[in-house]
Amino acid sequence: MQRTITDPDCIHFRLFLIEPCSRTVLARRDGERWVLPRANIPRWSRIAPNILSKIRGQLGIQAIVLDELDALAHDSLILAEVIDRPQSGNDSSFSWKNLSDLATDEFVGEELRTVRALVFDGTTGRGQFSRLGWFSEVLSWTASHTDVATKQFVEIKQVNAASSSTLIRFATENGFAVWFKAVADPSMIEYRVTVKLREHFPDYLPTLLATHDVWHAWLMEDAGxxxxxxxxxxxxxxxxxxxxxxxxxxxxxxxxxxxxxxxxxxxxxxxxxxxxxxxxxxxxxxxxxxxxxxxxxxxxxxxxxxxxxxxxxxxxxxxxxxxxxxxxxxxxxxxxxxxxxxxxxxxxxxxxxxxxxxxxxxxxxxxxxxxxxxxxxxxxxxxxxxxxxxxxxxxxxxxxxxxxxxxxxxxxxxxxxxxxxxxxxxxxxxxxxxxxxxxxxxxxxxxxxxxxxxxx
CATH class of the missing domain: 3.90.1200.10 (Aminoglycoside phosphotransferase (APH), C-terminal lobe)
Known part of the structure; x- marks a missing residue:
């Protein structure tokens, strides 16, 4: 998952993969140092699904993106929470380490302060989804409004991700699927407008199953x-x-x-x-x-x-x-x-x-x-x-x-x-x-x- 610096058709990311219970971080041995994994994805492609696909395909880890920190001189830093991972891996160059074990030059500017807050406080303070544990809350809320047990959602695809917004598709084995969307909208305009448009024109918008005022979010049926x-x-x-x-x-x-x-x-x-x-x-x-x-x-x-x-x-x-x-x-x-x-x-x-x-x-x-x-x-x-x-x-x-x-x-x-x-x-x-x-x-x-x- 190392970056190819010379590839102009890719964008490059550092991955801060945190295990929520132990608060340890996935690291790769680089000589005497422990550094963050890297990933490349095609330029102009959606970041969250492509990054998560790389993590799942190459590391066997299911994760959810919490945030992206832009860096001027380095690759952007992706913060992701581990949802499920294998008990042991075949690649001995990777290990779960404490934050203090990582090389400090892996972070630039305010990044180290931000990841410390995530590790020790469980939140970066940057937004409602830049924290540990929110995915479990969303999954439980989704299950409660669909009469589907959380374990029945066997396919989970995060399409968009940011500190205050996200878009996730939850699907079961029998083909039932719903979408959870939350928007970074302090004035709640998109949230309010979407709800109103669905009320006015139900034949032309996806069916809304539930809304959440605090998250500025709604749950809708998969419409095709x-x-x-x-x-x-x-x-x-x-x-x-x-x-x-x-x-x-x-x-x-x-x-x-x-x-x-x-x-x-x-x-x-x-x-x-x-x-x-x-x-x-x-x-x-x-x-x-x-x-x-x-x-x-x-x-x-x-x-x-x-x-x-x-x-x-x-x-x-x-x-x-x-x-x-x-x-x-x-x-x-x-x-x-x-x-x-x-x-x-x-x-x-x-x-x-x-x-x-x-x-x-x-x-x-x-x-x-x-x-x-x-x-x-x-x-x-x-x-x-x-x-x-x-x-x-x-x-x-x-x-x-x-x-x-x-x-x-x-x-x-x-x-x-x-x-x-x-x-x-x-x-x-x-x-x-x-x-x-x-x-x-x-x-x-x-x-x-x-x-x-x-x-x-």
Missing amino acids: RPLDEMENARPRLFEEVARHLAELQKASIPKAASLLVQGCADLRLSALRARMPAIMASLEEAVEIPDYGSHTYLRKARIRALHQIFKDAADQLQASSIPDTLVHSDVSTENILIGDGTCVFADWAEAAVGNPMANFEQLRIQVAQHHNAAAVHGRLLAAYMRTWSSQLSDSQIRKAFMSTPPVAIAMYLNTRRDWLTPEKLREPEFVRYARAMARQMDRAVREYEAREALTA
Whole structure:
């Protein structure tokens, strides 16, 4: 499990694996020293499931991630609690040691203080899940709300992990499965919005089994496979997705104003127009910054032109008189769950109120990345238009569809505007991100212009 320093396609971690009863830590002998195990995972992959898979596959240990400590000059430090481990291991280079036995230069900055707190106090103080014992509490709570004994959950998969949030799937041998999700949300917006949306639109969200106010958490039934995992999905399935999205949007029209009060973000055209000058100014700044290793063919004049074209498209969309609805600002195929005759939308962290046609454009872009894109695009649009046809004229829908590309990318930029501040643009990674977003805006405008040309 040692890192390969020269591999640019991997990210590297130090593993602080703690046994909760003895408070000992797994260590590897390195000459006369005891050091932490290392692990590599593919860049851009989910950290928790990949790290835990490495730990389980190579060490035979079942663990749960408690926290990740970022380090500037070293690999990030993963804190993980051991849930189950073999009584003895075959690799004599590993041993369970006291914290004092580890080489102190394995830790940087405040890390040693943090791991000492975890070992001696049972908590780092960094968040509700950066402590020992929480997994047992969650498992017992989950069992109590499902009438399933804790030992019957034979498959446990932690998908996301942080000091104050986590996402875990619990499954039994007979196929019953539930998801536990807790969010790092001091104002509880995502938690409250998710609960409210389930109350308002039960046919379009996974079934909630229980909620926990202290953890900002909820337990939901497994609603099926994500659309992005269904490589051989039939075109008919994409039609159903488009129909369900349109039906959800239509059902939300009377509740649009109350959804804003309940915590949904404001992505209405008026809000986009008000925020886009600052966002586009950040994109202008990013494309003019000396090269950070990311190519951009755009210049400030083009960014200004893109801004004007966005305003024109927004005016056209406004003129189509499409009502505002609930929109899923992260309507990726990963968040569309397909069950036995069901289709629901999950992960409402970016629930908002905005233009439904622009939200459909975001879905269309996601589906365009699917290998059946050519076969499903026309049917996707036709199914969506048919569902709206009882409320909007064909002319309204087609005119709106023509103007959606710049508005759809503007909606996305608005959900990421905290990444485009002057402070963020002092960091190379955010400069690269801003340049990528400028290119996305340019492509959206070109798509808009192509649609206009077809109707000229």
